[in-house]
Amino acid sequence: MHLRSFLALAVLAIAPFAHAQQTIRLSTTTSTENSGLLAWLLPAFEAKTGSKVRVISVGTGKALELARNGDVDVTLVHARGAEDKFVAEGHGIDRRDVMYNDFVVAGPAADPARVSGGKDVIAAFKKIAASDAKFISRGDNSGTDVMEKSYWKTAGVQPATGKYVSAGLGMGEVLNMAAELQAYTLTDRATYSSYKARTGLEVLVQGDPRMYNPYGIIAVNPERHKGVNHKGAMQLIDWITSSEGQQKIASFKPQGQQLFFPSASKPQAGAISR
Template sequence: MKRRTLLSLMIAASLPIASSLLPGIAGAADAADVIRLSTTTSTENSGLLGYLLPAFEAKTGAKVHVISVGTGKALELAKNGDVDVMLVHARPMEDKFVADGYGIDRRDVMYNDFVVAGPVSDPAKLRGGRDVLAAFRKIASSGAKFIARGDNSGTDLMEKNYWKAAGVMPAGARYISAGLGMGEVLNMAAELQAYTLTDRATYGAYKARTGLQIVVEGDKSMFNPYGIIAVNPARHKDINHKGARLLIDWITSSEGQQRIAAFRPGGQQLFFPSAAGASPLTPAR
């Protein structure tokens, strides 16, 4: 009943759920083989999960219900026991989540990087830059607009750290905190001819529809690692820990890692596998 109630509440609250991946969501909500995964909108918007999860489901017979939100919300859902496992990209928050006893068995999964995207006109003259702090200072001094996620996601936290390190921010209405997912923010940046910080994978998925260009890339501080964490069953007795471990084992196995590397929409690799000692899928427990 708890799972059915959670999903009903989330639908009522208009939180994005990848329903295209989840046939029969209402009827299957209480099934023992359902795995509830919270993840970031950038992971979902990239198309990666639509590519990966059908292979996992076909191999294991399990069904994955995806809830895509900002990293902060994904962690909150996991902390409350409303999901079984999460896939996010905010390492300090992940480490604290595990240290506080809410999660176990965190593993590296993959990485990509952040980029600064902006309009073709490039009003702040950033194109070709490799220093993200210098770019942020130019945005602040140029009069250009910047669209922020504003949703406590991993991207949002990284962006805030950059502004803090740069020692400056765009003034007034030139800084727009959208409170939206990455794909929506890219669309908004295109409409307003503004800059934004984005993960490379979601940028790649939205490039054709937005016309935005990468203007800054390659800064070492823009590295973006992803981790997967099981919710601690000692905290929540009714979670599907067996399913969580099954998904963790698969996505960090040789098969899962090879599929991540093979995800190349438009011929471009968007994620790079990083699981340590990836091995064949562990039998279901």
């Protein structure tokens, strides 16, 4: 065989393998990682496409910063205001709804602030602030942290110095800290469910429409960062918002409980009923 023909055949043989090994860099929130959702979703995507997803799990603020700097190809977060700003400033394109769940107030079974059974998160925050109990905040500019801060602002109060702990940690670590200190915290339901057995914390407040927690996925703008894998980003976006991806999200039910609800085809109004 002529050397040129041999080399051409070799390139053709290697090309599919090289394509199969493309890496997609995804920045996302600790809730999607801590809950086990990504471990459930991504193997199905990788098996179907041959692509490899490298996950960087941080708070939403940091996830968007990584995307803004072009350090990732795509981001999956839950802070709609920040997401819209990110797109409006030209850092991201083709934002799509993916799924939703809700926030809950978790705390010790003893419930010293007497908030158990309530459905008004603002009233609950006022009671916590007036009590001697501690409150553990993410303190990391995550979607959960942003939402929590908005509740305190609406309530017009905050726990006294020494009773409000800004942890600067991910959701799972904050839940462990709340359990150790017998404190309250705001958490997404999915991460709470994954940590419930090890923390012993109870869901004490839930069902307030203001605790609606939507997630969106956004491709990094390739015009801003020429080196991003835009093709891979769109491949992931298209799959996770497809009927296959959405069904996979709906079927994630650890201990028989559905933790995320697909919303790509049916945008939600924001009401949560529990």
